[in-house]
Amino acid sequence: MLDIKGLLVARGEGAQAHRVRLNELHLEQGEIRAITGESGCGKSTLLEAIGLLLAPQQLNHYRLGREAVDVRQLLAENQQPALAALRSRQLGFVLQNGGLLPFLKVRDNIQLPRRLLGLSSRSRAVEKAVEVLRLEPLLDKYPQSLSIGERQRVACVRAIAHEPQLLLADEPTAALDPHNAQRLFELLLSLVNELGLSALVVSHDWALIDQFGLPRLGAVNGEGETRFEPLV
Numbered sequence: 001m002l003d004i005k006g007l008l009v010a011r012g013e014g015a016q017a018h019r020v021r022l023n024e025l026h027l028e029q030g031e032i033r034a035i036t037g038e039s040g041c042g043k044s045t046l047l048e049a050i051g052l053l054l055a056p057q058q059l060n061h062y063r064l065g066r067e068a069v070d071v072r073q074l075l076a077e078n079q080q081p082a083l084a085a086l087r088s089r090q091l092g093f094v095l096q097n098g099g100l101l102p103f104l105k106v107r108d109n110i111q112l113p114r115r116l117l118g119l120s121s122r123s124r125a126v127e128k129a130v131e132v133l134r135l136e137p138l139l140d141k142y143p144q145s146l147s148i149g150e151r152q153r154v155a156c157v158r159a160i161a162h163e164p165q166l167l168l169a170d171e172p173t174a175a176l177d178p179h180n181a182q183r184l185f186e187l188l189l190s191l192v193n194e195l196g197l198s199a200l201v202v203s204h205d206w207a208l209i210d211q212f213g214l215p216r217l218g219a220v221n222g223e224g225e226t227r228f229e230p231l232v
């Protein structure tokens with residue numbers, strides 16, 4: 001589903017560059033990992049490299065999805081159209097601020113990724129997610145009339161609307177109060193489980209991660225770089 005070995009990515013240039021290393025990561029369908037570490041250690045950088053938004057400096061192996069697409073080779077050959085297609089088809093992103101388009105109703109925000117890919121508007125995954133996240137009453141509203149928690153719930157559905165294989169969420173609960181953060185985590189986990197996704201969730205909320213017993217990839221300070229390693 002997701003299999004990465006020997007990833008090194010740098011943010012910035014020269015001596016100022018911040019290097020992030022991931023020696024190994026393997027996720028099956030329905031599996032989730034929390035990415036943790038102090039502010040500025042490189043969590044978003046790691047997520048962006050895995051999400052094909054930032055090119056790695058080194059990469060020994062990267063296979064993605066049920067077809068085990070050889071992402072390393074696409075990167076090595078700089079096959080930008082194929083990478084862009086992979087990004088829009090197989091990856092779903094949840095951003096810190098939701099990132100919804102203000103001029104589209106909730107239902108159109110959710111449908112947009114499907115429309116852009118030419119997929120039919122009916123989707124069992126979307127229907128299920130709308131049901132799990134109790135979004136039915138919000139579908140005809142605009143994002144600005146929703147609470148932050150509601151927007152984050154919508155952003156989660158939009159991220160899986162095109163039925164990606166890997167969900168990448170960057171601090172999805174950062175703007176939420178503890179109760180809503182817990183609720184969103186719960187909902188995220190049930191979506192991952194019900195839709196058989198793999199997911200990486202950046203979070204600094206240790207209590208929440210412990211509460212849900214999520215396995216972690218934690219930041220370890222190395223020489224001039226941050227390494228992300230499984231923590232128990």
Ligand SMILES: Nc1ncnc2c1ncn2[C@@H]1O[C@H](COP(=O)(O)OP(=O)(O)OP(=O)(O)O)[C@@H](O)[C@H]1O
Pocket residue numbers: 011012013018037038039040041042043044045046
């Ligand atoms: N565009 C950039 N150019 C150069 N350095 C950058 C850039 N963006 C971020 N950095 C630096 O790279 C490092 C890693 O940043 P990153 O955003 O990945 O950390 P993070 O762990 O996600 O932080 P936070 O928890 O605060 O969001 C930081 O030291 C940051 O200052």
